[in-house]
Amino acid sequence: MEVLARIDGEAGSRVVSALADVSPELAHQIAAWGFGEIYSRPALPPRDRQLVTLGMLTALGGCEPQLEVHVNAALNVGLTPEEIVEALLHSAAYCGFPKAINATFAAKKVFAERGLLPVHGG
Amino acid sequence: MEVLARIDGEAGSRVVSALADVSPELAHQIAAWGFGEIYSRPALPPRDRQLVTLGMLTALGGCEPQLEVHVNAALNVGLTPEEIVEALLHSAAYCGFPKAINATFAAKKVFAERGLLPVHGG
Amino acid sequence: MEVLARIDGEAGSRVVSALADVSPELAHQIAAWGFGEIYSRPALPPRDRQLVTLGMLTALGGCEPQLEVHVNAALNVGLTPEEIVEALLHSAAYCGFPKAINATFAAKKVFAERGLLPVHGG
Amino acid sequence: MEVLARIDGEAGSRVVSALADVSPELAHQIAAWGFGEIYSRPALPPRDRQLVTLGMLTALGGCEPQLEVHVNAALNVGLTPEEIVEALLHSAAYCGFPKAINATFAAKKVFAERGLLPVHGG
Amino acid sequence: MEVLARIDGEAGSRVVSALADVSPELAHQIAAWGFGEIYSRPALPPRDRQLVTLGMLTALGGCEPQLEVHVNAALNVGLTPEEIVEALLHSAAYCGFPKAINATFAAKKVFAERGLLPVHGG
Amino acid sequence: MEVLARIDGEAGSRVVSALADVSPELAHQIAAWGFGEIYSRPALPPRDRQLVTLGMLTALGGCEPQLEVHVNAALNVGLTPEEIVEALLHSAAYCGFPKAINATFAAKKVFAERGLLPVHGG
Numbered sequence: 001m002e003v004l005a006r007i008d009g010e011a012g013s014r015v016v017s018a019l020a021d022v023s024p025e026l027a028h029q030i031a032a033w034g035f036g037e038i039y040s041r042p043a044l045p046p047r048d049r050q051l052v053t054l055g056m057l058t059a060l061g062g063c064e065p066q067l068e069v070h071v072n073a074a075l076n077v078g079l080t081p082e083e084i085v086e087a088l089l090h091s092a093a094y095c096g097f098p099k100a101i102n103a104t105f106a107a108k109k110v111f112a113e114r115g116l117l118p119v120h121g122g
Numbered sequence: 123m124e125v126l127a128r129i130d131g132e133a134g135s136r137v138v139s140a141l142a143d144v145s146p147e148l149a150h151q152i153a154a155w156g157f158g159e160i161y162s163r164p165a166l167p168p169r170d171r172q173l174v175t176l177g178m179l180t181a182l183g184g185c186e187p188q189l190e191v192h193v194n195a196a197l198n199v200g201l202t203p204e205e206i207v208e209a210l211l212h213s214a215a216y217c218g219f220p221k222a223i224n225a226t227f228a229a230k231k232v233f234a235e236r237g238l239l240p241v242h243g244g
Numbered sequence: 245m246e247v248l249a250r251i252d253g254e255a256g257s258r259v260v261s262a263l264a265d266v267s268p269e270l271a272h273q274i275a276a277w278g279f280g281e282i283y284s285r286p287a288l289p290p291r292d293r294q295l296v297t298l299g300m301l302t303a304l305g306g307c308e309p310q311l312e313v314h315v316n317a318a319l320n321v322g323l324t325p326e327e328i329v330e331a332l333l334h335s336a337a338y339c340g341f342p343k344a345i346n347a348t349f350a351a352k353k354v355f356a357e358r359g360l361l362p363v364h365g366g
Numbered sequence: 367m368e369v370l371a372r373i374d375g376e377a378g379s380r381v382v383s384a385l386a387d388v389s390p391e392l393a394h395q396i397a398a399w400g401f402g403e404i405y406s407r408p409a410l411p412p413r414d415r416q417l418v419t420l421g422m423l424t425a426l427g428g429c430e431p432q433l434e435v436h437v438n439a440a441l442n443v444g445l446t447p448e449e450i451v452e453a454l455l456h457s458a459a460y461c462g463f464p465k466a467i468n469a470t471f472a473a474k475k476v477f478a479e480r481g482l483l484p485v486h487g488g
Numbered sequence: 489m490e491v492l493a494r495i496d497g498e499a500g501s502r503v504v505s506a507l508a509d510v511s512p513e514l515a516h517q518i519a520a521w522g523f524g525e526i527y528s529r530p531a532l533p534p535r536d537r538q539l540v541t542l543g544m545l546t547a548l549g550g551c552e553p554q555l556e557v558h559v560n561a562a563l564n565v566g567l568t569p570e571e572i573v574e575a576l577l578h579s580a581a582y583c584g585f586p587k588a589i590n591a592t593f594a595a596k597k598v599f600a601e602r603g604l605l606p607v608h609g610g
Numbered sequence: 611m612e613v614l615a616r617i618d619g620e621a622g623s624r625v626v627s628a629l630a631d632v633s634p635e636l637a638h639q640i641a642a643w644g645f646g647e648i649y650s651r652p653a654l655p656p657r658d659r660q661l662v663t664l665g666m667l668t669a670l671g672g673c674e675p676q677l678e679v680h681v682n683a684a685l686n687v688g689l690t691p692e693e694i695v696e697a698l699l700h701s702a703a704y705c706g707f708p709k710a711i712n713a714t715f716a717a718k719k720v721f722a723e724r725g726l727l728p729v730h731g732g
Contacts, residue, residue: 015223021240022230023207025529030219033521034703041513043696051658052697055665056704057220062184062306066220085267086653087662093644094462094666097274098301098310101259108266118265137345143362144352145329147407152341155399156581163391165574173536174575177543178582179342184306188342208531209540215522216544218704269651277643278459285635287452295414296453299421300460330409331418337400338422340582381589387606388596389573396585423586428550428672432586451633463640464667464676467625474632484631503711509728510718511695518707545708550672554708 003035007046009076011069046077051087058091058103067106072114081111081119125157129168131198133191168199173209180213180225189228194236203233203241248279251290253320255313290321295331302335302347311350316358325355325363369401373412375442377435412443417453424457424469433472438480447477447485491523495534497564499557534565539575546579546591555594560602569599569607613645617656619686621679656687661697668701668713677716682724691721691729 004012019027039049053070057063074084084107092100111117126134141149161171175192179185196206206229214222233239248256263271283293297314301307318328328351336344355361370378385393405415419436423429440450450473458466477483492500507515527537541558545551562572572595580588599605614622629637649659663680667673684694694717702710721727 018230019223019226022233023211023226023241026207026211026214026219026222026226029211029214029525030223033525034219037517037521038700038703041696041699044693044700048661048693048697049700051661052665052700053704055662056218056669056701059666059669060183060218060220060705061304062186062224063220064306066223083654083658085270086651087658089267089270089273089651090648090654090659090662091666092270092273092462093648094464094663095670096300096304096458096460096462097270097278098304098307098460100270101263101274101310102306104263104267104270108262111266119267140352141345141348144355145333145348145363148329148333148336148341148344148348151333151336151403152345155403156341159395159399160578160581163574163577166571166578170539170571170575171578173539174543174578175582177540178340178547178579181544181547182305182340182342182583184308184346185342188345205532205536208529209536211529212526212532212537212540213544214706215526216541216706216708217548218702218706220704273647277647281639281643282456282459285452285455288449288456292417292449292453293456295417296421296456297460299418300425300457303422303425304461327410327414330407331414333407334404334410334415334418335422336584337404338419338584338586339426340580340584342582384596385589385592388599389577389592389607392573392577392580392585392588392592395577395580396589400585422584426549426584426586427670428552428590429586430672432589451636455633455636455639458636458639462666462670463636463644464670464673466636467629467640467676468672470629470633470636474628477632485633506718507711507714510721511699511714511729514695514699514702514707514710514714517699517702518711522707544706548671548706548708550674550712551708554711 001031001035003040004031007035007039007076008069008073011072015065015069047074047079050074050077050079054084054087054103055091055094058088058099059095061099061102064102064106067103068110071107071110075110075114075116081107081116085119123153123157125162126153129157129161129198130191130195133194137187137191169196169201172196172199172201176206176209176225177213177216180210180221181217183221183224186224186228189225190232193229193232197232197236197238203229203238207241245275245279247284248275251279251283251320252313252317255316259309259313291318291323294318294321294323298328298331298347299335299338302332302343303339305343305346308346308350311347312354315351315354319354319358319360325351325360329363367397367401369406370397373401373405373442374435374439377438381431381435413440413445416440416443416445420450420453420469421457421460424454424465425461427465427468430468430472433469434476437473437476441476441480441482447473447482451485489519489523491528492519495523495527495564496557496561499560503553503557535562535567538562538565538567542572542575542591543579543582546576546587547583549587549590552590552594555591556598559595559598563598563602563604569595569604573607611641611645613650614641617645617649617686618679618683621682625675625679657684657689660684660687660689664694664697664713665701665704668698668709669705671709671712674712674716677713678720681717681720685720685724685726691717691726695729 260271382393504515
């Protein structure tokens, strides 16, 4: 939970809270396994993990709520808005424009909430 | 239509109605083929079919409206909220957390509408 | 941009505008590469391209905003509502009912905005 | 079965035969519903259906065997190798390069079998 | 590992062995978390879990090796070939024919290895 | 082409060559747009792009040939086998075990070709 809170911040905590009355075990496994067992392994630093995660969530499609959580997380671990936008531009070549656009709008929503618009040189 | 109404209930009927002015043939094929030809075959009982269907809709992604219909259907054919929540927890190992979370929130919406929250031991 | 405006119309322009403060480069690449380099090649006429595109967006899932843009585009290049609805019925056999339903509701939204409901013989 | 044989040719018949000892009902439904009920509807001609289908199979991913059947079918209903290759180039903008490459190699295999390589102006 | 061996049998053990020199941690997590933490929970019996899993793997696409493991697992926990084939026929309505065909051929391969062909009434 | 050759190496060149007689334009666009326009932008270094790409290709599914190209590319731009294996372990939490396993076996094939097995601490 501590790793989750530090990286995903308020957005991640909201997901965990919203699961409490329907699937506390899923919330527990996200925190205990996803973050406790996997995310906190030192073999790959958080910034690198977020780059992989942004790629996965863009490619999966239909995961805009998780993209918002992880764009927040990406900012929290040191990726700049410019780098996030560039990663999503890069995704257009591998996932096509529709998924790249969906992901970029999810990022835009997070940037707007955090006062990071406009993105320069994006 | 009779099988569809019994299993999918009001949620399924709403979909069929909403298709009436744009694609009555799609509505017809869902009822005549999907339910009349396939769903009603005795080789697999409705409860088993709903387990397969919950797995498919979670994995496909972007099918939250259909998940709501089929969580309702799952309850109608005898799956408990605890079993549905467990099936979706199980899906995390095969589809990853983002799709499992999306599906669990779709289930939560249906459980809330039917007064089935909180799910105990979920 | 000229090809994009002619084919995608107002819906496409709105996407490009909405990208301006977050990823102007993505907007540029959609127009310059997607439309300038690829779409405008004479080897396949716009009507054929829209049929392929409707199939892809239906199959990808989670691309309802892009489906709305491209149902508009399909109408702009000469596909009739009846043909669009039939293409989406056809998609049920290859992508399953859930994605066919999602795509048909995206088409319905566009048809409603353009006063094209009900679709006859759909 | 007659529509299936005329459009999909030998490749489609091989799939139906291979299903005979494991799921004759699936083979029956592909022929009776997929082709008898859906494909043979006059609202969209076979050439248009194949364009939609090529788009769907490219976008779905992992459907290279079906792409081979449907590239054959596309040729059988009048699409040229140049048009097929162009449709798959077009798909790169919507599905990304990896799926476009996979689909193009499936098409190449069919073209090679039918003596249609090289594709000119592809 | 004991749950994994009992349910997935030799096919599952082969996957774990093949991971040993490239990602022993992934092999460990499949066994420790996938099976130890999730699969062995009593809230859903193994037969029900396999129905969900067959649905997910069919829908994901490109997971034929895992389908083979899990068709074996499905047989090991009490599903009959007829029920498995019916579940995959059912999947055609939700995932489309191409993925249903791919999954059925994966099942056929397992049935052939175990001397279970032809499937009667499939 | 120069960026493509430097990053993707022999594996990438083989793809481009194999496209020459079926879709030289697709080969050209991969090189000219994918690499010339997008990949070579300085806003994200190659190592970061490969992390995003490994995530996308794992999530898309059915892209094992492209994963092999990009695991090679990842090694060429400075990612270690340990980091690649860790990124794919990480992917299990977001894409599920089946896709993580498929991607890890694609990586294993490349590591074996380059004499990099066993991966220590993987």
